[in-house]
Amino acid sequence: MLDPTLINNKNIEYDAQTNEMLINMGPQHPSTHGVLRLIIRTDGEIVSEIQPHIGYLHRCAEKIGEHLSARQWIPYTDRMDYLAAMNMNLGWSLTVEKLLDHQVSKKLQHLRLMICELGRIASHLVGMGAYGLDLGTASPFFYAIREREKILDLFEKACGARLTFSYITPGGVMADIPEGWIDECKAFLDYFEPIIKQYHTLLTTNAIFLKRTCNLGILSKEKAIDYGCSGAVLRGSGIDYDLRRDGDPFYTEMYDGYDFEVIVEKEGDYPKDYPYPDVPREAQLGDCWHRFYVRMLEVIQSIKLIRQSFEKYQSIPEPIEKPLKLQQKLPKGEIYLETEAPRGQMGFGLFSEGDPIPWKVRARSSCFCNLSVLPELCRGVYLADIPSIVGSLDIMMGEIDR
Amino acid sequence: MNFSEISDTLITHFGDLVLLHKAEVGDSWVEIPKDKLLEVGRFLKENPQLQLTYLNSVTAVDYLQTDPKKLKRTSWEPHIKVVYHLSSLFLKHTFVIKVTLPRWSDEEQNRLPSLPSVSSLWSTADWQEREVFDLYGVEFTGHPDMRRILCPDDWAGHPLRKDYTPPQEYEGIRCH
Known part of the structure; x- marks a missing residue:
C-alpha cells in the first residue's frame, strides 16, 4: 500500500475513469530504448494522456563530479550517452579547456573531428537500426550493427576500448592514432558510402515504414523551440540550427575550413545529389519520418567531413601534444558550453572555486529535453504509434537520467 | 549581440533592478531579484532585439562550504544560486541570468526556498525545474x-x- 501523502492528483494513475484504461509501458519494454516507463491513459485505442517516468538509471553523475578533478570525470561522461561516448568526452574536454583558455593544436582538432564524426555515424547507425526494431523489422538492425562493428574496431585500435572510450581528454587525447589507422578508416568509408543506399531501400522508402512514420507525431517549429528540442528533432522540424556552424566560437573553430552542409528538413524537393531526393507525398514537415531522415542525411555529411580531415591531419608533421595534468588547477570562474552531439545539444557546465576539483558540474542532456515533448506529441495518437514516436526521438536513457 | 550589448539593453529597461557581474574568466552573468524573474524573462524572450526564445538549461549551485579548513578563505555566506542559460536560435547569441536564494526560507530549516516558475515562458523549464527541485530542493x-x-x-x-x-x-535495500 502506498503512503497516502504520496498520492498526487496530478499523477494520472490515481484518478482513472471507468471507461478509460491505464496502460503501463516499461521500464523494461524493449521499444523504450532502455528504462523508460510510460503511463498511458487510453480511451479505446486512442491515447488521451501520456506520462513519462524517468530516473531508473540515475547515478547522480553531477554529484560524483564534485568529488573528482576535471580530467577524472571523463569516464563518467562516457556512461551518459554510451552510444556516442566520444562526443560526450569532447563536450566535457572543451568545457574544461575553455575555462582554462587552453587552445589545442590544429592537428589535434582535426583528429578530434575525425573521431567525433565517426562516433556520430556509429550513433546514427544504431538509431536507425533500433528504429527499425521498434517498428517490427529486424534486418536493418543487423545491417547497422555490421557497419558499427567496423567503426568500433577502428576505435579499439585508437584507444583500446569499444564502448566507453575516455579517449578525448582535456588538453588532448589519450594517445595518437596508430600508424595505418587512416588507411583503414579510408577503406571503411569507401566500403560504407555505397552501402547507405541499402538502408534507404530497407527502411526509408519501405512502404510499411512510410505508413508507420509519415504524418505522425508532428512537432511544429514553435513547439520544438519552446521545449528546447535539439539535434535531429529540431532540424527535422525545419529549424536551421546546428552548433557545429552556429555554436560557441571555441567549438566551431574545430570545423573552420571544412565544407559541410547543415541538414535541415524542408518542404518540397531536395537537391538531385542527395541519396534519395524525393520526400514521400505522405510526409509532413516535423513528423517521425523527417526526424529519421535528418539522421540518415547527416551520416553522409559526416563521411564528407572525415574525408576532408585526413588530408588536413596528415599535412601537419608535428606530433600532437600531451593532455593536461590529472590534477590541473582550475581558475575561479564558470563556463557553460554546448556541443553538437549526435542526439542534440549536449551542454556541460563547470563552476569552479579555484580548486582542481570543480565546485559544481552540470550536464544538460539533449535527450532530456527531447523526451519532455513526448506528452505533447502523443496526444490523440493510436497506442501502436507510441513506439514509433518514441523511436523517432532517438532517446538514450543513460543521458537522460545521468 | 554580445553579452554586454544584451545586458545594456536589460539595464536601460530595468535600471538598478538587475545587477551586472563581469567575470574575468568564463561566462559573465546578470543577477536579478526573484520577484522580477518573470518580468525580466518575458522581456528577454519577447524583445525583438533579443529573442531569447530557447532555454538551454536551468540549474542551481549550492554555495555552502562544508570543509572547515577552507571556511576562512570563503568569501560568501551560504546561499543557492539558480542559473538560467538562454540562447536565441535566430540571432545566435547566448545569455546567462541568475537568481540568489537563501538555502532555507525559515530559521528551522524546514521550508524550502521558492522561486517563480518560468515554465509559462519556456515549456522546457517544466522538466528542468522539476530536476532542480529534486536535486537542490528549490520550489517553483x-x-x-x-x-x-x-x-x-x-x-x-x-x-x-x-x-x-x-x-x-x-525501502529495505542497503545503499552502501
Whole structure:
C-alpha cells in the first residue's frame, strides 16, 4: 500500500475513469530504448494522456563530479550517452579547456573531428537500426550493427576500448592514432558510402515504414523551440540550427575550413545529389519520418567531413601534444558550453572555486529535453504509434537520467 | 549581440533592478531579484532585439562550504544560486541570468526556498525545474506539476546540496 501523502492528483494513475484504461509501458519494454516507463491513459485505442517516468538509471553523475578533478570525470561522461561516448568526452574536454583558455593544436582538432564524426555515424547507425526494431523489422538492425562493428574496431585500435572510450581528454587525447589507422578508416568509408543506399531501400522508402512514420507525431517549429528540442528533432522540424556552424566560437573553430552542409528538413524537393531526393507525398514537415531522415542525411555529411580531415591531419608533421595534468588547477570562474552531439545539444557546465576539483558540474542532456515533448506529441495518437514516436526521438536513457 | 550589448539593453529597461557581474574568466552573468524573474524573462524572450526564445538549461549551485579548513578563505555566506542559460536560435547569441536564494526560507530549516516558475515562458523549464527541485530542493511556485523527476517520490533529501548525506537504507535495500 502506498503512503497516502504520496498520492498526487496530478499523477494520472490515481484518478482513472471507468471507461478509460491505464496502460503501463516499461521500464523494461524493449521499444523504450532502455528504462523508460510510460503511463498511458487510453480511451479505446486512442491515447488521451501520456506520462513519462524517468530516473531508473540515475547515478547522480553531477554529484560524483564534485568529488573528482576535471580530467577524472571523463569516464563518467562516457556512461551518459554510451552510444556516442566520444562526443560526450569532447563536450566535457572543451568545457574544461575553455575555462582554462587552453587552445589545442590544429592537428589535434582535426583528429578530434575525425573521431567525433565517426562516433556520430556509429550513433546514427544504431538509431536507425533500433528504429527499425521498434517498428517490427529486424534486418536493418543487423545491417547497422555490421557497419558499427567496423567503426568500433577502428576505435579499439585508437584507444583500446569499444564502448566507453575516455579517449578525448582535456588538453588532448589519450594517445595518437596508430600508424595505418587512416588507411583503414579510408577503406571503411569507401566500403560504407555505397552501402547507405541499402538502408534507404530497407527502411526509408519501405512502404510499411512510410505508413508507420509519415504524418505522425508532428512537432511544429514553435513547439520544438519552446521545449528546447535539439539535434535531429529540431532540424527535422525545419529549424536551421546546428552548433557545429552556429555554436560557441571555441567549438566551431574545430570545423573552420571544412565544407559541410547543415541538414535541415524542408518542404518540397531536395537537391538531385542527395541519396534519395524525393520526400514521400505522405510526409509532413516535423513528423517521425523527417526526424529519421535528418539522421540518415547527416551520416553522409559526416563521411564528407572525415574525408576532408585526413588530408588536413596528415599535412601537419608535428606530433600532437600531451593532455593536461590529472590534477590541473582550475581558475575561479564558470563556463557553460554546448556541443553538437549526435542526439542534440549536449551542454556541460563547470563552476569552479579555484580548486582542481570543480565546485559544481552540470550536464544538460539533449535527450532530456527531447523526451519532455513526448506528452505533447502523443496526444490523440493510436497506442501502436507510441513506439514509433518514441523511436523517432532517438532517446538514450543513460543521458537522460545521468 | 554580445553579452554586454544584451545586458545594456536589460539595464536601460530595468535600471538598478538587475545587477551586472563581469567575470574575468568564463561566462559573465546578470543577477536579478526573484520577484522580477518573470518580468525580466518575458522581456528577454519577447524583445525583438533579443529573442531569447530557447532555454538551454536551468540549474542551481549550492554555495555552502562544508570543509572547515577552507571556511576562512570563503568569501560568501551560504546561499543557492539558480542559473538560467538562454540562447536565441535566430540571432545566435547566448545569455546567462541568475537568481540568489537563501538555502532555507525559515530559521528551522524546514521550508524550502521558492522561486517563480518560468515554465509559462519556456515549456522546457517544466522538466528542468522539476530536476532542480529534486536535486537542490528549490520550489517553483506556479509550476504545473512540482514533483521529483529523477529520484523516487519518497526519497529523503536533495542529493546535490552540499550538506546532503546519502541514506543507509532505502525501502529495505542497503545503499552502501
